[in-house]
Amino acid sequence: MVDKSNLILALLVPCYNEEEVIIDTNERLLNLIYKLIKSKIISPKSYIYYVDDGSSDTTWGTIKKLHINEKRIKALKLSKNFGHQNALIAGLNQLENKCDFVISIDADLQQDINVIPMMIDKYYAGSEIVFGIRKNRSGDTIFKKATGVLFNKIFKILGGNIIEDHADFRLLGGKALKALLQYTETDIFIRGIVPNLGFKTSKVKFEQSRRRLGKTKYSLMKMFNLAYKGISSLSTTPLRFLFFIGFFSTLISLFWSIYVIYAKYYTLKIVPGWASIILSIWFFSSLQLMALGLIGEYLSKVFLDVKKRPRYIVESSID
Secondary structure, three states, rough: OOHHHHHOEEEEEEOOOOOHHHHHHHHHHHHHHHHHHHOOOOOOEEEEEEEEEEOOOOOHHHHHHHHHHHOOOEEEOOOOOOOOOHHHHOOOOOOOOOOOOOEOOOOOOOOOHHHHHHHHHHHHOOOOOEEEEEEOOOOOOHHHHHHHHHHHHHHHHHOOOOOEEEEEEEEEEHHHHHHHOOOOOOOOOOHHHEEEEEEEEEEEEEOOOOOOOOOOOHHHHHHHHHHHHHHHHHHHHHHHHHHHHHHHHHHHHHHHHHHHHHHHOOOOOOOOOOOOHHHHHHHHHHHHHHHHHHHHHHHHHHHHHHOOOOOOEEEEOOO
């Protein structure tokens, strides 16, 4: 029988320019930890771990002040903004062997912290990974909702394995954490990797709330980059599509050639012109450029992985 009161929970919170919400977020998370400790669900050694992803505002200074009053608050500051996924990996690397399980959650707390006890119950019941699934997307624009659904559909069509309506609100047990950290690619897409780790998983659904303070730092360009990174990092299907596009383009070219020969020798009304030539050149040149660009994108990922550059650089830490 596992003694729950001896198992250490780490709440991992990546943040970027969150000076408007960090105090409120910290108070709510601390209250949750105190409640869980009092109920003997987690160890009194449990803590919050912030990762400041190169904030340019007072986020880091606020976190340091919070640490002075509460040693349960620990943190890491990256030297610049390396991106949400790399900030998560930075935190997970620091937490390995320093907790029994970790729950990652966004700093704005749009994800419902009240379902965290349910996630912990699922973990104690034998699930090594517990996904937080949104029932709704309150606070998101219609465009963001639509593009999110579109990304999930495209990702699955291309052979990727992704949990719908899940972002990065999840619980990872010690085994799952160690397995995830074995993935060392430069452009890492965590939510596409975790479902493939092979451990027993569970889901907990929650109502996404509106952001209480401040504005989201996840711009349209960042969302696009994350989606593109996920598709190109975890699936080779686009390269296979190039083969089929080339194959059908060849068939079209063959039939077009037959038509041109027929028109030249068996049609008296044919008028020589440049339109068909120019159109065919544009069509097939565009296919070639698209193919070369896509192949180049995959080669660039190989190039970056071969160079083994760090995914993040630590500026300072608080333990």
